[in-house]
Amino acid sequence: MYAEERQQAMVRLVEQERRLSVVALAEAYAVTTETVRRDLSQLERLGLVRRVHGGAVPAGSLSTIESELSERAAINTDLKDAIARAALSQLPPDGSTLLIDAGSTTARLASMIPHVSRLTVFTHAVPVAGRLVNHPQVELHLLPGRVRATTQAAVGAECVAALDRVRADTVFLGTNALSRDHGLSTPDSDEAATKSALVASARRVVVLADSSKFDKESAIRFATLDDVDCLVTDAGITADYRDELESLGIEVIVA
DSSP states (O other), X not given: OOHHHHHHHHHHHHHHHSOEEHHHHHHHHTOOHHHHHHHHHHHHHTTSEEEETTEEEEGGGEEOOOOOHHHHHXXXXXXXXXXXXXXXXXXXXXXXXEEEOSSXXXXXXXXXXXXXXXXXXXXXXXXHHXXXXXXXXXXXXXXXXXXXXXXXXXXSHHHHHHHTTOOEEEEEEOOSEEETTTEEEESOHHHHHHHHHHHHTEEEEEEEOXXXXXXXXXXXXXXXXXXXXXXXXXXXXXXXXXXXXXXXXXEEEEO
């Protein structure tokens, strides 16, 4: 098989399998792993696949464009409402301290917190703060930093430094993408640094993510699956994917 034919076949196989390792591709085409790496590098330059650690995924599975918050809020609205409602079961007891990340689903959760819940809440997200500012039992703290127009959330060194002084019982976290190998990821480095600080500041990490985020990878990882205690998602999660996550010790709640 000529190199061009092999590379075309690789693209088709990666599209079909969604992810393949360098070793598996070398065995499939009876070539060395060095040859496969050269092929994948060339295919990535052509925009036909994306290199990931140890292999390749289809070009479209690596999310590099970050949608505006208003745009994301209008997508999968029923699923996000259901996920937010299911996540209420993960609220810590009265008197606890809570962190709430930016995101369209976490903002929905904030608006659903019962008026009898007595909590101290830290958030870097302006929409989340707006939903909680009149809550009768919430002591609200808005974290400092530069507010990004895309997510309407404060980010940067000032925000990370403030989070370093906080110890919360639970964080409700959003993500642009979630995969087995790359963990939780987002396109923006400042947003990723803030999300990492949120994870580090909480005893329990609860991720709210609809199933469209699974097997996707954005540029910057901010947490691994080992950091996650609970995932709240929708019925689009497959049984195999759920079993795999639960085998890692993650509690999976399906809305």
